[in-house]
Amino acid sequence: MIAELGLAALWMAAALAILQVVTGLLTVYAGRGGSDDSVLPEIARLTRPSAVMQGLLTIFSFAMLLWVFAITDLSVRLVAENSHSMKPLVFKIAAAWGNHEGSMLLWVTIMSLAGALIALVERRLPERTMQATIAAQGLVALGFYAFLLLSSNPFDRLTFPALEGAGLNPLLQDLGLAFHPPTLYVGYVGLSIAFSFAVGALLTREVTPAFARAMRPWILAAWIFLTLGITAGSYWAYYELGWGGWWFWDPVENASLMPWLAATALLHSVSVLAARDALRTWTIMLGVVAFSMSMLGTFLVRSGILTSVHAFAVDPQRGTFILILLALYIGGALLLFALRAGSIVEGKRFAVASREGALVFNNVMLSAILAIVLLGTLYPLVTEAFGVRVSVGPPYFDPVSAIFVIPMLLVMMVGPLLRWRQDSASRIKGQLLAILAALAVGIIVVVLIGGVHVLPFLGLVLALALAVASLSPLKGRKLRRVPLFTWGMVLAHFGIAMALFGMASDSAFTKEKLTAVGVGETAMVGPWSVKLDGVEPVAGPNWTAMQGNLTASYRGEQPITLTPQSRSFWAPPQQTKESALSTRWNGQLYAVIGEQSAQGRWQLRLWWKPFVIYIWLGGGLVALGGLLSLIGRMMADLRLRMAKRNRALRAGEAAA
């Protein structure tokens, strides 16, 4: 019964999406030629409520899915295939989106909630543009409803209920699963709003600074979630997979990086449009590209043409379906863009040495990096069509993307110091000298340390200079008077410097020790001495494990205990390595226990990773910067609206 309620709600939501598309488009076409909002057809009043209702229905449907997972209703196929009655409750619930159908339902739920939210609160733009935007959002959602209902029904029943569930992949039985996919999905799907805004603006030809200001908070919010999701996913992979790496250039990681790159570019170009009314077509283009990358990512992950921990099931029919959706939406949007781009009036001009100039440069660099990641991700698929199997990894991605990342970082140091429209280097001489000094100090320090490879070398130097540069917009200003969104930019840029420092430091200074030790023996890694006190069997709710008891001491300080495990899950039967971590301000000790080898010795893999934690702290800081910026923009907008209303009130009083 519960499952059927969920399914019925989903069908109704799909029907409302159709209604929303029809009424929205009718409204736009009824008033072609004029942009006067006072003559909207009666039918326009249906558009917003159906978007809101749709959001409520999908959240109801998703709640029903959570319910059947929480009570482990084994007559539902999805539950039987992905859950198990003996699992802790939090993993039972998280298992609802730890599979293909459930994650697609989560996708659709977030998408229609986003649509409901713009329908409910977004009233800054001309109503006709909003009607077109909401119609576009409904149209995109409709494709995903079709996908869900026709080829991946999450509420499918089994003719005969299963006796016991098949369990959830143990790699996914981690708190990371409760957090990482929903966050990332909010980011992915949040970009659909940017897409809908872009399509809406193309339909009504109203690409204005007001449009950019309306779109910006939505992009910012999606971008914050994307940043958080990628950061969390990276840390999750780092400690869960036990390989000691934090980024593998796995196709699925790339699938999350590509929308982030596009969204970052979009975020900056929309700022130019809002502040200076330039880069109109470019912003629209990026709005289309950003969500296209989200959908491409979904296609890569969900179609099963790539294999990774993230690909749940290999089903060619689904792949074809998503590919058709992808072609329709991206192709349709690009066609609309091609038809309308010419009619969008050129924006204001600016000099090369200006804030806009720097932002344009970095936008192009971000797009180039996006192209490089995209080509590297798709290349194995292309060669496979010709019968050649290849894999593309760090030897490609690291140096090739660095070629564009480095100039981008250099311009990023200067850009925030420049004024809009036109500026000169002589005005910001002081700050430029400070950045150059930081670069010089960085080079000297890293040369003195010695033995650092080219890329980590550049990373360390640039990280130092960027840290100095990111703070220099604050120079000479009263800190309490600096607007919140400026703080946001400063923090986000500083976070990039911090993350870069962590990455470079990890690749430059990591010490690794792989050894087999007997009980009571000690292994040394970097400044740590690690002693194996013993190995004992332990048991969890649905696994048993061999646990190594280690005492580790940093430069002879008070020893700490580490307990890495080699776990055997029994539903499904599988083994995982649980790493053990010890974090200090200046790095992390990472321990993995392997198998027992000859003479009763145990394999031990230890890493000392100086400053590695700054990668994720930096990522968190970038997201926090985004949040501050979002709050700052929204407060400024609220103040503006209040002032407008007060003025209107006063005008009304004067008239009376």
Add this chain to the structure above:
Amino acid sequence: MSALKPKHQRLVLLGFALVALLAAGLLAAWALRNQASYFYLPDQMKANPPAVGQAVRLGGMVEKGSLKTLPDGVTIDFTVTGRGNAQIPVRFTGIVPDLFEEGSGVVAEGHLAPDGVFIASTILAKHDENYVPREMQGMTDTKAAKMAEKTTVGLQ
């Protein structure tokens, strides 16, 4: 630059963007040809070995009885077998994946040493029924894959 008309400015921007993207594309194409690591089956590697030191992947079966742990306790030697009983000796230092064992399918990442031993830097084995190194999926048509049924079952 400030003397440019908006229309010209747009063309300059477009040109710059196109040039940068074209450069990125060409660079990517060139680097992909050089940096992509190719997948070899043992018979292919015997017949047409890659350059010494070039990063490649080798996939096949771990020969029964060939697995030996060296005295340091963390280095293993084994033989990967494929079609026509072609054999490649492999050396790996590290903790092997849980499902790595004699008679199972394996994909090793690494390079060929001058003495013909494949030095593996990473061993990929099946993690669970959903996560299989991509190359192992296509092994069904080889003798190796039949032997590897245990590790590739549940794929199709």
